[in-house]
Amino acid sequence: MIKTAKDTTRRLLDVHGWSGILLGLALYVVVFTGSIVVFIHEIGVWSVSGEKMHHALALNLDTKIEQLAEDVPEEYFEDVNIWQNAAGYLVVFFHTHFKEETGALTEKGVRFTIDPTTMEVVNRQEGTSAELPIDYTGYLVRFFLDLHIRLHAPGSIGLYLTGILGLVLLVSSISGLILHRHLIKDMFLSPRLSSRLLNTRDRHNLAGTWSILFSIILAFTGAFYSFALTIGLPVIAITAFEGDQQKAIETVLGTPAEPDMTPADFIGLGHVIDLVQQDEAAGSVPFFIAVEHWGRADAVVSTIHSADGVSLSNSTHQFNGVTGEYLGEKPALGKEPSLGNTLVELMGVLHFGWFAGLLSRVIWISLGLATCYVTLTGLQLWVQRREESRAWRQMARLLAIVGYGTPVAMCTAAMGFILSYASYPELVKEWTIQGFFAGVILSFIVGLLFNDRVKRGKAFQWFLGAILIILPLVRLVSGEQSWLQHWQSDNAVVLGLDISLLLSGLISFAFASGLVGKVTFTKDHSSISHRSEAS
Amino acid sequence: MNIELMTGLSLVVSLLALLFLRQTDPKRRRIYHLPKWDKKRFSKLAWLVSLTPGPILLIVEAYAPFIMWFAAYSFLGWVIALPKPAAESNKLN
Numbered sequence: 001m002i003k004t005a006k007d008t009t010r011r012l013l014d015v016h017g018w019s020g021i022l023l024g025l026a027l028y029v030v031v032f033t034g035s036i037v038v039f040i041h042e043i044g045v046w047s048v049s050g051e052k053m054h055h056a057l058a059l060n061l062d063t064k065i066e067q068l069a070e071d072v073p074e075e076y077f078e079d080v081n082i083w084q085n086a087a088g089y090l091v092v093f094f095h096t097h098f099k100e101e102t103g104a105l106t107e108k109g110v111r112f113t114i115d116p117t118t119m120e121v122v123n124r125q126e127g128t129s130a131e132l133p134i135d136y137t138g139y140l141v142r143f144f145l146d147l148h149i150r151l152h153a154p155g156s157i158g159l160y161l162t163g164i165l166g167l168v169l170l171v172s173s174i175s176g177l178i179l180h181r182h183l184i185k186d187m188f189l190s191p192r193l194s195s196r197l198l199n200t201r202d203r204h205n206l207a208g209t210w211s212i213l214f215s216i217i218l219a220f221t222g223a224f225y226s227f228a229l230t231i232g233l234p235v236i237a238i239t240a241f242e243g244d245q246q247k248a249i250e251t252v253l254g255t256p257a258e259p260d261m262t263p264a265d266f267i268g269l270g271h272v273i274d275l276v277q278q279d280e281a282a283g284s285v286p287f288f289i290a291v292e293h294w295g296r297a298d299a300v301v302s303t304i305h306s307a308d309g310v311s312l313s314n315s316t317h318q319f320n321g322v323t324g325e326y327l328g329e330k331p332a333l334g335k336e337p338s339l340g341n342t343l344v345e346l347m348g349v350l351h352f353g354w355f356a357g358l359l360s361r362v363i364w365i366s367l368g369l370a371t372c373y374v375t376l377t378g379l380q381l382w383v384q385r386r387e388e389s390r391a392w393r394q395m396a397r398l399l400a401i402v403g404y405g406t407p408v409a410m411c412t413a414a415m416g417f418i419l420s421y422a423s424y425p426e427l428v429k430e431w432t433i434q435g436f437f438a439g440v441i442l443s444f445i446v447g448l449l450f451n452d453r454v455k456r457g458k459a460f461q462w463f464l465g466a467i468l469i470i471l472p473l474v475r476l477v478s479g480e481q482s483w484l485q486h487w488q489s490d491n492a493v494v495l496g497l498d499i500s501l502l503l504s505g506l507i508s509f510a511f512a513s514g515l516v517g518k519v520t521f522t523k524d525h526s527s528i529s530h531r532s533e534a535s
Numbered sequence: 536m537n538i539e540l541m542t543g544l545s546l547v548v549s550l551l552a553l554l555f556l557r558q559t560d561p562k563r564r565r566i567y568h569l570p571k572w573d574k575k576r577f578s579k580l581a582w583l584v585s586l587t588p589g590p591i592l593l594i595v596e597a598y599a600p601f602i603m604w605f606a607a608y609s610f611l612g613w614v615i616a617l618p619k620p621a622a623e624s625n626k627l628n
Contacts, residue, residue: 187612188560190567190619210613214606309538309599349602356538356599363607370610 004178016175019168020378021395025402026151027165028375032406033148034222035368038353038361042493044086044141047417049479050491051088055285056116058277061090062268064119068092068112069294071124076109080291082269087137089122090114094294106130136425140417143432144410149226156230163226169219169371172378176208183209194522197384204377211370218371221351254335260298266291267324269301275319275326276303282317282329284308297322302330309356313345376403397447397456404460405443411467411501412439415474422478439467461512468505472498541600542607545588549608552585553615567620 004012020027036043045051061082069077076094085091095109107129113122125132134142150158177183187209191202208215224232237248250256269289276282286303293299299321307313318327333341349355353364379399386392416435420427446463450456475498476483486494510516557563559572559581585608592601 185562188557188563188616210609359539366610
């Protein structure tokens with residue numbers, strides 16, 4: 001219990017409440033999408049009804065890449081990146097870097113997409129990063145990530161916005177910690193049923209108490225990722241490097257080695273992949289390969305590997321591109337292991353939750369949804385205390401629209417993607433965006449149709465349940481394989497996500513029908529004092 | 536021992552201790568009109584037991600299980616505290 005003066009408590013309560021009410025809905029959208037993107041790789045595979053092949057980078061790709069190189073201008077040998085897209089196709093991108101008129105560094109080159117089962121080139125595209133068409137297979141993933149990272153706002157504005165929302169969550173968590181006078185005493189207090197208001201307060205306090213530490217971690221790491229490049233690096237450059245951003249970047253990431261343009265035979269990816277799979281190196285197949293200066297004496301191969309629980313972060317291993325010598329593991333920051341690098345890696349571990357497979361992801365999505373619950377119940381509490389006012393009743397309506405509308409719109413965006421990917425892949429961007437807005441509009445219609453709070457809540461639960469059940473059926477009809485075939489072809493992730501969506505829909509129906517979550521209060525409304533709300 | 540098993544065992548230990556703390560919690564029992572817990576509560580010991588897996592995992596350098604246990608602990612606590620005592624819930628309804 002933290003003792004504070006009465007005036008301080010009131011001011012803290014104002015900060016806690018108003019910061020929440022002004023930005024709480026946007027914060028909810030960011031946290032909810034963040035919880036979902038914990039499973040972004042699985043969503044990517046599911047959205048295209050399964051991968052063509054797992055670990056295609058373990059195949060012997062040298063002959064194919066040499067063939068492709070014959071069709072590529074030599075200037076694009078500066079960097080060759082190889083990865084698998086969401087559908088499992090191999091993507092090989094020969095490219096160079098140049099500065100645009102605006103001063104921004106961009107890439108230009110030739111991008112091949114290859115079917116890993118036949119090694120046939122599916123397409124060849126050439127141009128700058130802006131000119132190259134989007135990768136259809138990963139558009140839903142990109143849409144969800146952009147929604148979480150920048151709320152689809154242009155440029156740095158989105159990052160500033162989500163960074164500010166991270167700070168709002170941090171302020172709300174810390175002020176909530178100070179405001180909650182009986183933090184320890186109430187840790188096992190199940191929400192009381194005496195009145196709706198008291199029940200909401202108990203639900204908010206209970207979830208807030210238990211998740212407070214995690215909320216602070218999420219908020220801090222999220223704000224760090226938003227502000228690190230937009231504000232952090234320029235500030236460091238100004239203060240420590242007299243405004244020289246290039247020098248700052250080189251200090252942080254390491255100075256590039258002296259170039260050696262002498263032509264030299266490339267050692268071959270097969271050799272590198274064999275070496276990196278040994279326990280002395282990464283011990284696994286990479287998900288991304290980058291070859292710097294392909295065909296030159298200073299060629300370096302970097303392989304990037306997923307975290308596997310032993311290694312908590314993605315790891316990068318480097319090899320000499322001519323001799324094949326293992327150069328060791330490269331830290332994310334600098335060239336040598338450092339405390340700064342460890343701290344940055346730890347931020348990633350704590351924010352993303354990708355470090356130990358399915359279990360860590362399940363824990364992180366649960367905690368993310370718990371934070372959403374705290375945000376929504378906090379907003380509910382604020383508007384319930386003021387529902388005598390018409391304006392605040394409209395706020396309660398908006399709360400329901402955004403609360404249920406966010407998952408609805410994400411599902412309809414996914415439907416738009418799936419339907420267009422199956423029939424008109426070149427239109428995935430338009431259909432995904434239109435699908436999202438269709439979900440938003442439908443949510444507003446449902447929200448505006450019902451004035452009664454209880455009926456509105458039930459209507460949304462039926463609606464969300466229906467959308468969650470329809471989505472996997474749409475995917476099943478659009479995909480080429482049955483559930484059994486997915487299971488047999490090692491694409492159980494597709495089956496798993498379909499079942500998760502169906503179950504979520506049924507749970508929503510159970511709430512809507514009153515089968516679960518039915519609560520009867522001894523009185524529907526009671527006023528609790530401002531002071532008691534703070535406790 | 537693999538990562539999932541270590542995390543699972545740690546969470547089971549914490550779960551049992553937290554369940555004991557919930558069942559003996561005086562405010563919860565008072566609010567829901569449950570009989571007072573007459574026996575000794577050992578609350579400090581129970582909190583200690585519930586938190587013990589953390590340092591143990593750190594000592595054996597099981598960092599991934601530690602982070603998962605640390606994160607899941609708060610979710611576990613919330614899930615345990617949330618349900619109403621069955622008998623009293625019926626009475627109120």
